[in-house]
Amino acid sequence: SQKIEQNSEALNIQEGKTATLTCNYTNYSPAYLQWYRQDPGRGPVFLLLIRENEKEKRKERLKVTFDTTLKQSLFHITASQPADSATYLCALGSRAGNNRKLIWGLGTSLAVNP
Amino acid sequence: EPEVTQTPSHQVTQMGQEVILRCVPISNHLYFYWYRQILGQKVEFLVSFYNNEISEKSEIFDDQFSVERPDGSNFTLKIRSTKLEDSAMYFCASSGQGQNIQYFGAGTRLSVL
Numbered sequence: 001s002q003k004i005e006q007n008s009e010a011l012n013i014q015e016g017k018t019a020t021l022t023c024n025y026t027n028y029s030p031a032y033l034q035w036y037r038q039d040p041g042r043g044p045v046f047l048l049l050i051r052e053n054e055k056e057k058r059k060e061r062l063k064v065t066f067d068t069t070l071k072q073s074l075f076h077i078t079a080s081q082p083a084d085s086a087t088y089l090c091a092l093g094s095r096a097g098n099n100r101k102l103i104w105g106l107g108t109s110l111a112v113n114p
Numbered sequence: 115e116p117e118v119t120q121t122p123s124h125q126v127t128q129m130g131q132e133v134i135l136r137c138v139p140i141s142n143h144l145y146f147y148w149y150r151q152i153l154g155q156k157v158e159f160l161v162s163f164y165n166n167e168i169s170e171k172s173e174i175f176d177d178q179f180s181v182e183r184p185d186g187s188n189f190t191l192k193i194r195s196t197k198l199e200d201s202a203m204y205f206c207a208s209s210g211q212g213q214n215i216q217y218f219g220a221g222t223r224l225s226v227l
Contacts, residue, residue, distance in 0.1 A: 032214055043118075043205045043218035044157065089157065093214055100145055100214060101170055104157040 002028040004105040006090055012111045013080055021075040021108045023090030028103070031095035033066055035075050038087045038107065047088075048075075080112045116140045120206050120219035127196055127226055135191045135222045137206030146189045147207040147216060148181065150174070157205070163189065196226045 036044035
């Protein structure tokens with residue numbers, strides 16, 4: 001069955017450092033992969049989308065890579081700030097027509113310490 | 115900035131009762147979704163809706179669940195006879211034509227007692 005795994009342990013880093021989060025998947029060939037941020041008791045907030053034919057995407061302090069051979073995506077936050085503390089979710093989408101459902105990882109909790 | 119709005123933010127109900135969760139998607143979006151997240155677990159897909167019909171539904175979305183777009187703005191999820199295990203956060207999302215990005219509401223916390 002399809003499986004998505006993210007760093008199981010919470011990540012604690014110092015302000016200013018780069019946070020790197022991992023998303024691995026099996027038994028799936030996604031057309032695209034998305035990263036979302038989720039704060040406690042809130043809905044996911046879209047951050048970045050990367051397609052299967054793209055290797056890297058950047059947006060401000062965020063960078064995402066996608067390796068379809070390794071079936072892995074890495075999500076980087078550079079110059080991290082305490083406000084970046086949240087849970088980060090990886091979600092995969094298929095290419096089928098009007099079927100745009102997302103399959104989600106459990107998320108990685110990030111704490112950025114001042 | 116346009117956003118998806120969900121009401122109520124918290125719904126408490128007795129087991130066996132019917133509940134309706136309401137969502138107002140972003141106005142020019144055409145694709146609508148419901149997901150749920152049980153406390154401490156993954157976000158799970160329930161159903162997608164396009165062109166006034168269900169595009170896909172998961173195994174969770176059994177006969178107890180239904181969705182409706184009763185007018186041009188609302189998108190509802192009905193659970194006919196709630197069970198204890200239906201307790202979760204329910205998220206509505208929408209996306210636009212040609213877009214894969216889904217925009218989520220803040221969620222409705224459903225507590226079944």
